[in-house]
Amino acid sequence: MSLPLAPSYDVVVVGSGPTGSTYVREVFERRPDARILLLEAGPKLGDPPGGHVKNIDGDEPRARAQRASEGPAPAAPGRPGTRLLGTPDLPAAAISTNVGGMGAHWTAACPRPGDSERIPCVPDAEMDRHLTRAEELLHVTSHAFDRAPFADVVRQRLAARFDAGRPVSRRVAPMPLAVTTRPDGTHAWSGTDVILGPAAADPRVELADTCLCLRVLHDAGTVTGVAVRDLNSGRETTVTAAAVVVAADALRTPQVLHASGIRPAALGRYLNDQPQIVHAVRLPDDVVAAHDEVTGRTREDDGGIVPQSGVSWVPFTDEHPFHGQVMQLDASPVALADEDTVRPGSIVGLGWFCAKDLDPEDRVTFSDTETDAFGMPRIGIRYRCTDRDLATIEAARNAVAEAGAALGDPLGGEPFLLPAGSSLHYQGTTRMGPADDGTSVCDSHSRVWGTEGLWVAGNGVIPTATACNPTLTSVALASRGAHALAEQLPRRTVATAAPTAG
Template sequence: MSLPPASDYDVVVVGSGPTGCTYVREVFEQHPTARILLVEAGPRITDPPGGHVKNIADDALRARAQRASEGPSPASPGRPGTRLLGTPEMPAAAVSTNVGGMGAHWTAACPRPGDGERIPFVPADEMDRHLTRAEQLLRVSAHAFDTAPFADEVRRRLAGHFDTGRPASRRVAPMPLAVTIRPDGTGVWSGTDVVLGPAAHDPRVDIVDRCLCLRVLHDGGTVTGVAVRDLEEGGEGRETTVTARAVVVAADALRTPQVLHASGIRPAALGRHLNDQPQIVHAVRLPDDLVTAHRAVTDRTRQDDGGIIPQSGVSWVPFTDDRPFHGQVMQLDASPVPLDGDALVEPGSIVGLGWFCAKDVTADDRVTFSDTEEDAFGMPAPVIHYRYTDRDLATIEAAKKAVAEAGATLGIPLGEAPILLPAGSSLHYQGTTRMGPADDGISVCDTHSRVWDTVGLWVAGNNVIPTATACNPTLTSVALASRGAGALVDHLTS
């Protein structure tokens, strides 16, 4: 389906990633008669819609789904399932375009924010309640890999180095993951199919793929609907309008401000405060004595259906204000891999270390849009302006040191020193439609994600997060979407 089957809805949600689907699910459950339209510019790549590609067992089918997510040709592919934007100041900036958005490709890491990552003007008890709801929607568990044979020893070594002086909530721990473990011990990764739940199959909800939102329509400061274009092959670019009482734009941190710009909704902060997390990576081989002592009682590394059998799990070194970066240590190999000639490495004994840094957020880091040039979808072409401040460079150096120390604690480093990846590599872009407590020119929406001065318009996604974070942002943005959805239901029933 490439154009909406109806012309009038209570709510139109633009973008089918985790936060857009959160709005669909929450409105569906809280408003028993609401008609909801979910529009997505990309194709359906899984059945049910919004599933995670890691759950596709066949390698060729998984690769096909990833390629279909990369957008229109000629595509410049980034990591599988994403398309590079090719911007000089953020060379690794990339997006996915498919039903499920990045929720079909993400690592499923869902740590809670702490210390300075928390939003100061959202009451802590309210935020904690919505974080708990987000964990329910995403099916988050900190115990997914409890049986991984190397995991406890990996965390014991990390804790011995990092935990001194930390409060209990900020100590080394298993990474909370959006994954459901089967009885055989393998995992099913959560995509937005999990978030949608029963809403995905209810007649009150229409999910339309290959349908591009061109503009949010508004009159006198009040939303009236959206204009959309058919992107399906043979659709000849047909355009239509859909009326709605409310619109949620959840098209990611680069394309949500693009839709608002194209709609003539341009608050001063639109596109500003772009926050990418500088990412440092390293890899180590766990020492032979650890591997021998904790070897799994199995020779398998994959299930017949493709599921990876966990050996070393995923561990978390939380952000603190004193150490403003967040670390995750995870199993890299899914099968024996050759190392130093013909020697085979025990599955799970190669672990990757990825440290994300909190960015020094400034208004000058931003995405702007052209009124004369177009992108591959015919929307205003984006230009990213981005740089590291002196504070960023100091944080990056401190994080490199921490990664090297973690690697030395765990085992034998592979390759050279820890590496800073190109800007944009984190895919954790935030801040471009940030929330704020007042319409003071430095925020785009209020604390319930309602766009200032436009009645009936909400924004959603990592782009709403206003703080400098280092942890994976999806759990926070889903929590904020759940909070915003409550205000949207109030709008519909008032």
């Protein structure tokens, strides 16, 4: 889109990923008088905007969409649709810049947090209501792969190893996934098009792609609007707003606030990546022979994961502070002998994510003299593993090895630790808290301390050490924040005239 935009909106949301889109949808539904601008620095990838790239038909169109998401810096090896940030302490840190954000590329895993992953400053009953709402917005189901061959035996073997002493909610189970099974048996993966729903086509909501938010504008402690650059023309403008939500991910949300001169003491601190251990095994021949239920579908039919693919979950507990994601594959991740025949679902990939010690010195930093490819303050990262982290990683490595031994024969050697940043689950940099005491950026409704009318959203607001995939939690917190925003938003703050097309 080219500027100009309309001169004013009720709400401006910066970032079109899952949480920014949640704010749009919730305010849209709760405040029919509000006009909303959704700003995105990246391009639209297809129709509908914000759709998951797995839903794009054909390898080449899908690859073009992924390349368009990578932005001006080098792509991340092995991570189509992302680009490397380029920081030594977190060498695999990567981001996407496109309509839908990482929601166009994610694995769609939506487990609920448990035990100490829960948010202390949000009442449990209220958090559960918003988690349920997040599941509705994302179209989450645990039954997408009920027909997957070998999935039952995989879960039975994992349960025999891990379920003893766990409450029912923390036992081995199918992974909840943001995916819809179509009538023909194929799958549609949830992107932010699913979250936006009817808001995407309503004239009260305007999506401006390739438009970078340079700064949040504020005066005397109150938000007044945003400064925007059209990345196609280079033209800059300002728009006024009663409320601004910055949902630009856990690395770039604090970047926008820093560039705006809004710098709470905890901004960028408590950065939390999840150390990730991976392993692969092959189910024994006797198990495959006894449970041979191949449907004949191919990987291409379902955009990457097929009914032969089961996705199982070994939940986090405080006693076992890691989260297991177990995926059955239709191909081996390591080279096999030419004479080997891989039965779909018989190769099992195991990924264990670890909860990390929270340290205010693990942080994102911003240069006041150097800029990135978009002209924003250059990001740096300081990140270290503590002795306790190293012990957790070793325990997770042992747990993965035990899970692999329970399932079958190892492939490709022992479980190994991926480079720091590989999880893509960055959190904590705009964390919420119960009080403005210098250890949090926002309150439990995601309102930034000391700046009236400013909200933050995304995985960055999560204040706890988590191991589970964070998207469901951050969407739930966004739903909660959006309800507060809708209640506080002044009635009819702008005219109803449509914006000028450009």
